[in-house]
Amino acid sequence: MRGFKVVEARDANHAVALLAELAPSVKVLAGGTDLLVDFKHAPHAPEVVLDITRAEDLKGVSMTDAGLRIGALATHTDIMRSPLVRESLPALVDAAHTIGAVQTRNLGTLGGNLVTCVPSMDSGPTLVALEARVTVAGPGGRRELPLTEFFVGPRKTVLKPDELLVDIIIPKKNVGKPTDFLKFGLRKGQALALVNVASSLWVDPKKTFVEPRIALGAVAPTVIRAPEAEAYLEGKKITPEAMSEAGRIAAGEARPISDFRASAQYRRDLIAVLTRRTLENACARVQDVRPGGSK
Amino acid sequence: MTEVKMKLNGETRSASVPPETTLLKMLRESFNLTGAKLGCDVGDCGACTVLVDGMSVNACLMLANQVDGREVLTIEGLATVEYLHPVQEAFETFASLQCGFCGPGVIMSAKALLDENPDPTIPEIRDALSGNLCRCTGYTKMIEAIQDAARILRAKEHA
């Protein structure tokens, strides 16, 4: 790796202050599983790397008034081990579990995954299906925005060079919402998603879909929702046919590409199947959990 | 230069390295601990796996500075003066390694798994090894060895 300086942030505010001072020739370092890989091949290194891994206030998972808060520095392993997440949103555990391998999950953070913003990111779909919001801190203070607005394009977010992603919040109303995530890669471990899908839904006493949310990954420049499929399901009776149809509609809403991993048509077929299966699995989870995360 | 002070294989050690130095480079070059290998340099192969505060990590994807004040365990710290670690013992008995290049990483991953889960199922072992590539032996004999080591460790626990 090329030479650079390293500065360490004590906490989030310290990090923001350092960023203000050092931007734009500074890069934030969290788990390093994307950043250091990039550095090893990049023609240039930044002047300074801001190591935030010791900023305790950026870690952890907690329940707040706004909802379930996951610190940007929470590693994928932290998420898998969090009793709060395991109980109220097991789909987040499943999604984290599909990322890389143990070593990558022990280092890699949720924040890093969202900021790198590759279309195939495995933590994106579940959070989008749960209408997550993110907190961003910069020289002008903190702001909150929906995750879907945080994503701009492949490897591009709204973050400015002097801004920090602080946390990810799953709104209270969706904590405990039955959700499922599925990823299809060419292998089980260490493989990028050809397609990944998450669905969340409530079921009312008449056994119809309420607020179904479908998020698709690796099939458009960023993780996207499938609004037509969602609208189709809203208020519909839960039947296998409805779920299959929603899968077909979702496949039509995506813009997958052909590359050396798979053809666009193959990806469309995957969307249809994975959407149906995530809907089925989310329905099966309806008995498991109830709003608010209580059993 | 960055000063790094850590507990390395149980002893307090320190090194002075350029800030961009990876943990792997520091272990291999500053401490001559060459058990962790450089295989791919991008976190795919797991040949550089070591434990930091008990968690397995790719040493090629951490800066040396990030282990300052923490505990690092490498393959060289696993055996004691008198005894092999049960995983090392079992890997030998089951001939789980051929060329051996992936071995230190695999064994460290297995150690991290057994510390957390004394009685892993085969799927759990596979999951724990998914970040360690082996091109010679395949994984069957590694899995058998890890199950055997787990049995021994559990027996010790009860004794």
Added chain:
Amino acid sequence: MNDKLRVTEKELTQEALRDPTEALRVPVVTPPVPYPIETLVPEVRQQTPAVGQRATRPDGRLHGLGQTRYIDDLTFPGMLHAKIKRAGIASALIKRIDTSEAEAMPGVMAVLTGREIPVNSFGPSLQDQPVLCDERVFHAGDGVAAVAAVTEQIALEALEKIKVEYEPLPAVLDPLEAMKDDAPKVHPPASNIYSHKIIKKGDLEKGFAESDHIFEARFSTQMVEHVPLEPHASIGMWDSNGRLTVYSSLGRITLGRTDIARTLRLPINRVHVVATIVGGNFGGKNEITQEPVVALLAKKTGRPVKAVYSRGEEFTSSTTRHPIIMDYKTGVSRDGRILARQVKLYLDGGAYCSWSETTLGKACILSPGPYNIENVEAEAFVIYTNKTVTGAMRGFGAPQVCFAYESHMDDIAKALGIDPLEIRLRNAFSEGSISPTGQVLHSVVVRESLERAAERYGWQESQS
């Protein structure tokens, strides 16, 4: 498990810890098996006692302790690190190489270009590969210059400062295209077809004429890299009497020694090759790569020089498995007996010969499959293209043709409505069968193996 070893995971206290620099008290090598070892000499077709037994390896203990020294674990006082600049262009003339900026960099101790190599060609059968290209680039992974510096990073940064001016030439990337008369020549004036083999048995035309059905199909396989976990590496150093020692992760050291001596124009007795423990070979470490480069850089600097391939170089600049285009034409009787088979193989040879001749031979000999066929013609060509070198890899061409003839067999079985197992049993070699090259075969257990596998797998049940 050996229960007399009371293995404990002790607290990692300072006293209990083995200092890695201190001698181990745990013996590093397992005690040898007492001699004489009683072995059964198996009769032909008798199960050997080795099958089903667990073998332990004498090097297993050191491997598990992380104390096995692979080449990259070795350092020598004053050692420098070398890196090679890769062409990044498939076919071109080198007009000019300017190394002055690299040479002026602090920490850079020497730069080497192809023109400085005493005999700039090597290879296990044809010597068609330059150590570093001098006049012409043959594929994108070719080396064009090398740097030795005090750190690997400085060497890498110095490579960026080396300016190479190319005159691009048309590249040929498809073996079938490369066979055509008007195709650009990879090594002009030589033909792109650099080796050819033909095997004939019986009367092919008669066989096809007697057949009830004729099936034709084309199969192709892709290029495959060995991906040894340990990248290619070598260290070169000279003693004051002009003798060279090369440490290398090379598999075939005597061949490597010959090639090193030849490229450096040294008597072979001046070259000492130390084969280090190999961290995975699979055929990919069967010839020299950068050994002459480290040797010459060591000579220029008077210091030991080490070079290790990056993972990327493993893919672009080491050998790979041959992609083969395989045309099969098979005549069969109504009941599925193969009466005639014609095979044409087109091996993508990449930029240099490497072990292509061996691969060509083996692929050709094995291409008709383990079946009794009276009338056979198998013809194979290996063709230069401006691509990564193809060479030895596990099976030397056998896996590719096996994929083809077995896929072909399945297609034929399906078309004739015969069980895929049954069609193989009707045609399989048996004791005394004669191979296409006229070899009388013994200890043939194809049928037995197939039958036993089918039984264990539950083939019949799975078909119903």
